[in-house]
Amino acid sequence: xxxxxxxxxxxxxxxxxxxxxxxxxxxxxxxxxxxxxxxxxxxxxxxxxxxxxxxxxxxxxxxxxxxxxxxxxxxxxxxxxxxxxxxxxxxxxxxxxxxxxxxxxxxxxxxxxxxxxxxxxxxxxxxxxxxxxxxxxxxxxxxxxxxxxxxxxxxxxxxxxxxxxxxxxxxxxxxxxxxxxxxxxxxxxxxxxxxxxxxxxxxxxxxxxxxxxxxxxxxxxxxxxxxxxxxxxxxxxxxxxxxxxxxxxxxxxxxxxxxxxxxx
Amino acid sequence: xxxxxxxxxxxxxxxxxxxxxxxxxxxxxxxxxxxxxxxxxxxxxxxxxxxxxxxxxxxxxxxxxxxxxxxxxxxxxxxxxxxxxxxxxxxxxxxxxxxxxxxxxxxxxxxxxxxxxxxxxxxxxxxxxxxxxxxxxxxxxxxxxxxxxxxxxxxxxxxxxxxxxxxxxxxxxxxxxxxxxxxxxxxxxxxxxxxxxxxxxxxxxxxxxxxxxxxxxxxxxxxxxxxxxxxxxxxxxxxxxxxxxxxxxxxxxxxxxxxxxxxxxxxxxxxxxxxxxxxxxxxxxxxxxxxxxxxxxxxxxxxxxxxxxxxxxxxxxxxxxxxxxxxxxxxxxxxxxxxxxxxxxxxxxxxxxxxxxxxxxxxxxxxxxxxxxxxxxxxxxxxxxxxxxxxxxxxxxxxxxxxxxxxxxxxxxxxxxxxxxxxxxxxxxxxxxxxxxxxxxxxxxxxxxxxxxxxxxxxxxxxxxxxxxxxxxxxxxxxxxxxxxxxxxxxxxxxxxxxxxxxxxxxxxxxxxxxxxxxxxxxxxxxxxxxxxxxxxxxxxxxxxxxxxxxxxxxxxx
Numbered sequence: 001x002x003x004x005x006x007x008x009x010x011x012x013x014x015x016x017x018x019x020x021x022x023x024x025x026x027x028x029x030x031x032x033x034x035x036x037x038x039x040x041x042x043x044x045x046x047x048x049x050x051x052x053x054x055x056x057x058x059x060x061x062x063x064x065x066x067x068x069x070x071x072x073x074x075x076x077x078x079x080x081x082x083x084x085x086x087x088x089x090x091x092x093x094x095x096x097x098x099x100x101x102x103x104x105x106x107x108x109x110x111x112x113x114x115x116x117x118x119x120x121x122x123x124x125x126x127x128x129x130x131x132x133x134x135x136x137x138x139x140x141x142x143x144x145x146x147x148x149x150x151x152x153x154x155x156x157x158x159x160x161x162x163x164x165x166x167x168x169x170x171x172x173x174x175x176x177x178x179x180x181x182x183x184x185x186x187x188x189x190x191x192x193x194x195x196x197x198x199x200x201x202x203x204x205x206x207x208x209x210x211x212x213x214x215x216x217x218x219x220x221x222x223x224x225x226x227x228x229x230x231x232x233x234x235x236x237x238x239x240x241x242x243x244x245x246x247x248x249x250x251x252x253x254x255x256x257x258x259x260x261x262x263x264x
Numbered sequence: 265x266x267x268x269x270x271x272x273x274x275x276x277x278x279x280x281x282x283x284x285x286x287x288x289x290x291x292x293x294x295x296x297x298x299x300x301x302x303x304x305x306x307x308x309x310x311x312x313x314x315x316x317x318x319x320x321x322x323x324x325x326x327x328x329x330x331x332x333x334x335x336x337x338x339x340x341x342x343x344x345x346x347x348x349x350x351x352x353x354x355x356x357x358x359x360x361x362x363x364x365x366x367x368x369x370x371x372x373x374x375x376x377x378x379x380x381x382x383x384x385x386x387x388x389x390x391x392x393x394x395x396x397x398x399x400x401x402x403x404x405x406x407x408x409x410x411x412x413x414x415x416x417x418x419x420x421x422x423x424x425x426x427x428x429x430x431x432x433x434x435x436x437x438x439x440x441x442x443x444x445x446x447x448x449x450x451x452x453x454x455x456x457x458x459x460x461x462x463x464x465x466x467x468x469x470x471x472x473x474x475x476x477x478x479x480x481x482x483x484x485x486x487x488x489x490x491x492x493x494x495x496x497x498x499x500x501x502x503x504x505x506x507x508x509x510x511x512x513x514x515x516x517x518x519x520x521x522x523x524x525x526x527x528x529x530x531x532x533x534x535x536x537x538x539x540x541x542x543x544x545x546x547x548x549x550x551x552x553x554x555x556x557x558x559x560x561x562x563x564x565x566x567x568x569x570x571x572x573x574x575x576x577x578x579x580x581x582x583x584x585x586x587x588x589x590x591x592x593x594x595x596x597x598x599x600x601x602x603x604x605x606x607x608x609x610x611x612x613x614x615x616x617x618x619x620x621x622x623x624x625x626x627x628x629x630x631x632x633x634x635x636x637x638x639x640x641x642x643x644x645x646x647x648x649x650x651x652x653x654x655x656x657x658x659x660x661x662x663x664x665x666x667x668x669x670x671x672x673x674x675x676x677x678x679x680x681x682x683x684x685x686x687x688x689x690x691x692x693x694x695x696x697x698x699x700x701x702x703x704x705x706x707x708x709x710x711x712x713x714x715x716x717x718x719x720x721x722x723x724x725x726x727x728x729x730x731x732x733x734x735x736x737x738x739x740x741x742x743x744x745x746x747x748x749x750x751x752x753x754x755x756x757x758x759x760x761x762x763x764x765x766x767x768x769x770x771x772x773x774x775x776x777x778x779x780x781x782x783x784x785x786x787x788x789x790x791x792x793x794x795x796x797x798x799x800x801x802x803x804x805x806x807x808x809x810x811x812x813x814x815x816x817x818x819x820x821x822x
Contacts, residue, residue: 021385022380022381022788023379023380023381023382023383023385023457024457025793029456029457032456033383033384033452033455033456033457036452036455036456037383037384037387037448037449037452040448040451040452040482041448043482043483044444044448044482044483044485044486045486047482047483047484047486047487048486048487048489048490049490050486050487050490051486051487051490051491051494051520051523052490054520055494055505055516055520058513058516059511059512063511066511140501140503140504141501141502141503141504141510144504144510192510192511193510193511195504195510195511196504196505196510196511196512199503199504199505199510199512200505203493203494203497203503203505207490207493
């Protein structure tokens with residue numbers, strides 16, 4: 001029994017490698033523990049997104065036509081590109097784990113960099129999508145469909161709004177909080193209740209976007225540790241755990257894409 | 265041999281002598297603030313939740329005082345709304361939910377497993393600081409205008425009312441993550457860090473309760489998180505998901521809220537049951553009757569907790585079919601609850617009962633939880649609930665479960681493990697006096713509320729009709745007795761800290777694993793990883809030494 005010998009942990013004793021925390025007996029136990037922890041956390045994450053998926057199911061079953069009409073305002077091409085990018089990044093994340101297992105420090109770093117780059121591409125595409133929606137007046141809430149949004153030159157036009165960007169109106173407190181101001185976007189051919197679709201769209205993709213950013217931070221930390229030479233074929237827990245989290249981020253998007261972009 | 269082993273305390277790297285007890289190892293405030301020791305984190309949680317309990321208690325006394333007389337007694341209706349909301353929100357989110365798992369559980373869970381720490385010590389500390397940040401948000405909302413929605417934050421009122429709803433919901437959102445991380449940590453610890461020989465059928469019932477609680481924390485809390493996030497966005501930007509004018513649905517909020525908050529009710533009561541199982545075993549000096557059934561009933565409660573949320577919404581306009589289904593499912597809750605109550609009672613039969621203060625709390629739990637549980641059946645019965653919904657009957661029902669159950673279990677557990685945590689004994693006679701006042705005060709406060717509720721007194725009202733006057737007065741006087749009981753209890757604890765005699769390793773003569781250590785425990789809990797050769801309640805297999813003096817290593821040190 002290895003009693004109380006986290007002791008030697010700090011001194012690089014043969015039996016107790018430096019990465020083994022004092023409360024574990026073996027590296028295997030430590031690895032399995034970390035992995036189980038991440039799986040449990042993934043369960044939590046799925047339940048958190050689950051609330052939004054339930055809301056989506058309810059509102060779509062209540063107003064299927066509105067959802068069909070509203071989803072035409074999403075850009076399928078951009079959505080598909082992002083899907084491919086994320087799927088590819090999941091592959092490179094898995095390859096990073098493989099290389100870490102084999103002890104190829106450089107290749108591990110390479111695959112991690114590619115994964116992080118894919119995440120960045122995803123966010124850039126998302127930025128353009130979001131900007132486009134704002135200009136189309138599709139920001140959900142009390143100002144949904146307000147003419148301000150069309151003020152920008154590359155909006156789909158139709159409203160002869162001022163050239164002041166929409167967010168300046170909100171920052172200046174111009175107040176579109178009068179509910180009567182929310183009106184159908186006639187030019188975009190969308191009923192006012194399309195608000196619900198875009199409410200869910202922004203909440204779901206927004207929360208997912210936050211997860212992408214967190215995933216990037218985690219993978220960057222893993223990359224930093226890999227560069228420092230912390231990992232070996234015996235110890236690569238952080239790479240495995242980081243990749244596991246990244247697969248979750250990918251998986252959520254696999255559901256979001258068809259539900260939001262491919263309604264009908 | 266163990267004497268010359270030094271431990272590298274992970275994370276801040278200075279050497280600690282593992283044979284020092286955990287209170288002496290490392291000095292100064294900083295050594296506490298950055299500690300990774302589950303025992304110290306448990307103590308920090310304990311101080312925090314007791315502070316929250318004090319705050320929530322003050323609000324409770326104010327609410328009762330206001331209701332002493334008809335009309336305005338000490339505050340106006342709007343202040344009253346804030347007072348009961350803050351009482352509820354503080355008690356639920358800052359006190360009860362973290363009280364047993366995060367405070368007491370953190371301390372004893374690894375010790376019961378024969379482990380040196382929880383699976384993720386850094387995450388454990390992080391979860392404490394997340395709790396602190398959440399508490400700061402909650403405090404901020406109290407200072408900056410308060411919240412008057414009730415602890416349930418129902419829409420559309422919560423999206424329209426003045427006050428600090430956003431900061432309060434964000435606070436609860438953050439507290440939720442603290443709860444999730446604690447649950448995750450415990451779950452993994454119980455799977456991966458059990459000592460050799462500690463298989464599932466030997467796991468103490470406290471841990472089975474923690475296991476069920478952790479599952480609920482991990483699976484239910486994220487739904488609350490997303491709900492409160494939606495509420496905050498709704499309130500700030502008018503998202504519309506709970507607003508019919510924008511195509512949303514306010515009842516959806518209730519569904520989401522109770523999908524978390526019904527399991528949350530079991531997150532609150534199952535740990536109380538878990539403690540009481542330990543108390544009954546120790547103070548009857550025998551194995552819990554039907555050990556495996558009691559263990560499984562905790563899991564049963566966790567499962568049922570997820571499928572009965574609609575019984576909070578019988579009058580909210582859900583479909584008739586849904587109300588019937590939820591009413592029928594709710595009846596099932598009686599099965600695991602009954603399994604527990606009957607098995608505890610059977611444990612008492614021919615047991616060698618020792619009436620210490622923790623045991624008195626356990627016995628009070630048994631009676632009060634039975635009252636709270638049986639009145640729950642009234643509320644779950646569809647037609648009866650239409651009459652009882654939102655009356656003081658509901659208030660009395662859940663206080664019998666939450667306070668008469670969980671808080672009594674918590675206090676019993678606090679006194680039971682107090683000698684282990686602090687290494688000091690407390691004044692048993694004075695503690696019994698305080699138990700008496702708490703017991704009498706609690707029942708005086710809430711028993712009468714069943715009567716006025718069944719006669720139609722609505723909950724959360726600032727004022728009442730003259731015929732309810734005597735009940736309210738009685739209840740308020742009861743709350744003063746209860747408050748006095750807690751004051752004496754506080755004095756018992758302070759006195760023990762200041763001048764309590766040192767505790768032997770196993771003052772109760774318990775066969776439980778956690779008592780086979782020094783009091784207070786050493787940094788690594790046990791001098792050597794224990795090998796478990798018997799169940800936690802196998803008094804017939806425990807040696808005299810285990811029951812009275814701890815492991816021989818501990819004695820050798822003295």
